[in-house]
Amino acid sequence: MDKGTADDASYTDAPTTHEPPCASGHVDPAGPYAGGPWRNYFLILLDRTPTPIAVCRADGEVLIANPAMAAQWGVAPGQLRGRNLLDLFKPRAKEQLRRIAEAVRLGHRSRYPVEVHWRAGSDGAEREGELTVDPVGDPSVQPPALLALLRVRETAPPPPAPRGSASPVEARILALAAGGATTASIGTALGLTVDGVNYHLTRLARRWRVQGRTALVARAYVLGVLAPDSWPPAPA
Secondary structure: OOOOEOOEOOOOOOOOOOOOOOOOOOOOOOHHHOOOOHHHHHHHHHHHOOOOEEEEOOOOEEEEEOHHHHHHHOOOHHHHOOOEHHHHOEEOOHHHHHHHHHHHHOOOOOOEEEEEEEEOOOOOOEEEEEEEEEEEOOOOOOOOEEEEEEEEEOOOOOOOOOOOOOOHHHHHHHHHHHOOOOHHHHHHHHOOOHHHHHHHHHHHHHHHOOOOHHHHHHHHHHOOOEOOOOOOOOEO
């Protein structure tokens, strides 16, 4: 798991190994909930969980990330897919990574905390926290998928969001809605479920005290969330 080069990061064996991350083929990010309606329930729950969460391959490649995780870099959840955890987070002690790699190789299943730091994409601030890595999925599948949960250490409580503000994800949702995109196509573009898109729209409607998508878009232009002279619509 020790990084040999800037482009070589793995939760499995030595960095010189270039085997496929999952010998059994496609890894469903829903893990044990991949079958039937449980998969949708898992993805909806992931969208609505305030804790930053990502599901990864054994080599650290992100399969899916929830909005709370993507917010650490000011991007949409779908934009983290395919990136590697070790390109996003820098461990305080590489020895922790070696222990996780060995445990995964031996098939041990437990939670492994890693002290990490990273530079937030939204404001460029240096942040610290604990990334807990937990092998999940069918025990017969080796190497397993990894569930990563991030606990961010806040030096001070964040100020409340102004009534007229919108997060980067919310602004992108509004821009796509202003261009006439459907809820399903917005979700596809941003890596969200339909329920995840509706969740953000409902929160905005309550915050701005408006009803309906048309009113939300109009309010976004009035508040300066969307650029007034851009087509297709874009965040200001």
